[in-house]
Amino acid sequence: MQDGKPAGLSRDELFAGKKVVLFAVPGAFTPTCSMAHLPGFVVKADEIQAKGVDSIICLSVNDAFVMDAWGKEKNAEALIMAADGNGDFTQAIGLEMDASGFGMGVRSQRYAMVIDDGVVSALHIEAPGKLEVSSAEAVLSNL
Secondary structure (H helix, E strand, O other), X not given: OEOOEOOOOOHHHHHOOOEEEEEEEOOOOOHHHHHHHXXXXXXXXXXXXXXXXXXXXXXXXXXXXXXXXXXXXXXXXOOEEEEOOOOHHHHHOOOEEEOHHHOOOEEEOOEEEEEEOOEEEEEEEOOOOOOOOOOHHHHHHHO
């Protein structure tokens, strides 16, 4: 969001010449995402950035308004709260999941990746219902 309106960012703006940690969650305001996954990155942001990371991106298949509100509620001003509203990015990288059984439609799997100058150098995909390999602590230990 910029000036209260959704604004797009290009792949180059996000990744070119940077080391980025991108983590994805199935849904903003959902229990594990809100109580553990996002808060871990909020708390560990300084430590992660001290390891040479230029930016930390939280991605979810939600709209920009929801991601903005969630980021504000969780004090995530040090992170980029990225909305993949239609799931285009998520589907392009093959990490979508069908959450229609929970009334959520197609969403992102839970994962974390490290991107060095636009190239994925590490990818950690969670098993369903888990938060182990993509947590802020796990990412920090692997940097």
